[in-house]
Amino acid sequence: MSPNARGALFMSASMASFTLNDAMLKTLSDEMSMFQAVFLRGIGSTVLLIALAAAMGLLRLRLSPRDRVMVAVRTVAEIGAAYFFITALFHMPLANANAIMQALPLAVTLAGAVFLREPVGWRRLSAILVGFVGVMLIVRPGAEGFSIYSVYALAAVLSVTVRDLSSRMVSAETPSMTVAIAASVGVLVFAGLGCLGETWQPVSTAGWAALLAASTFIVGGYLFSILTMRVGDIAFIAPFRYTSLLWALLLGLVVFGDWPDPLTLAGAAIVVATGIFTFHRERKLARVQVVVPHAGPPSAPASVDNPGDSL
Template identity: 30%
Template sequence: MTSGPHPTEGEQRRARLTGIGLMCGAVLTFACLDASAKYLNGYMDTLQVVWARYTGAFIFALFIFNPVSRPGLMRTTRPVLQIVRSAMLLGSTITNFLAFRYLQLDQALAILFSTPFMVAILAGPILGEWIGWRRWVAILVGFAGVLLVTRPGVGGVHWAALYSVASAVFYALYIVATRVLSRTDTSDTTLFYSNLVGAVAMLPVLPFVWTTPEDPFVIFLMVVFGAFGSLGHYLLIAGHRLAPASVLAPFIYTQLVWATGFGYFVFGDVPNRWTLAGAAVVIASGLYLLHRERVRGTA
């Protein structure tokens, strides 16, 4: 028995469950990416780690998305914005990887989870998506959660928490630019430029920071490192094709579980009560922002 042109309720449910599974897979690969970056930081300069991330991602992605198999892949109506957006992602990656030199994975990630609040603030003047007083309250509560993690001025987290804050700002600008580009360019095109710009930008820096790895595991990790990023974005895109963003967004926060696990088993980091409390506040505020988006969408 075949279904009609419109998917049945059961088919929609299966599609959403598949999308959620893909989203969880994407989040796991991003956690692997972060843990690999922190590990490689102990063997080489952070900029070399960033180069490995983008070069590996670019090469890996070429097997899936390339201008030969997809002739229109590099066609964009807004090339300058594509470059600016990719530069924002590169800035976020560099500052995030620098933070990993000094912070635990769960601490850096808890601060990075403030990105949705910054996006909500920037979306008004840039995208015309103004927010009401309820979401302003959620944003202020979310930033209070970030302060719980960083505890500025009380001998709390290392000063390198500023790297994570900068990473969140860069990433928020990247997300806003991505929303603008989604109106004209395909996801494949945008992903291609992200990897291309990052790989090209880091190449001139490489001779000044290069350290030849000798440990076979480090070499292996450098090879597969970029694949984590590309695979994660690929799963993310595939998941959003099957389920609405409002359904998938809460599962982003499961990355904190993976980050805490990697931090404990790989690096011996135990999350303190301030990090856990701050992360809980940030996640709760982010989920409320998501709820308000769904309410607005329904209205």
């Protein structure tokens, strides 16, 4: 397989893993609180991540002062993303929550232009505006189906945007797995503190099976997202992240009996189309950039673990 084909396969596998994790967590919404579910999942996923990082030789705890700050900021943003998204997931259809999250690449592109002064032309800015119109079709403020949990999903998009911007500022010397472990530990501690104010619920056999599956799937999502960033052309691979919406539609229908209404589907289609156009423009512009010979490769962000997914 070509590097691009392998990258596309890894991206698709990452999206499937993260969406299956979301579905497993959602099955627990009638059995336990969000904090208890995330805490129990966090124990399993953190242990698996540490073992995996140790086996791969990627467990590095000594970071530069700047990287420590950036990893801390990223971890706080990860905690916010997990809280807002999983709370929304517990109270709204899987496909609807996932569809709102598809606005993430557009939000990251816009935030990169505003805060990191990354160049964004009028075509991509227009695509971003159209994409957010699609988001409004999904959320529909003031409509009968609108709820506070739609706002939670939007807050998750903002949190993951902050997470991804801080990821770009982590140096290449810090392994992605170290950053992922920091995020997992942060979410675990946050969920544990949330459990202190709640009554602990007994976990059924099916509940333990769902928690084990969620822990395994989210680690698979981390691993495949790291592999994704190591092969192929990211501008070619990135659009395959939208396969998560297909998984969410399928799992929502088969597992939960949910299917989005036509306006939600139309909004999701607009968001996906504008996101793919944005990636296409970035790829086209990358081709015409002047390459300075012997300048050496630019510093790459240490953790580009798939945006909006490691929840």
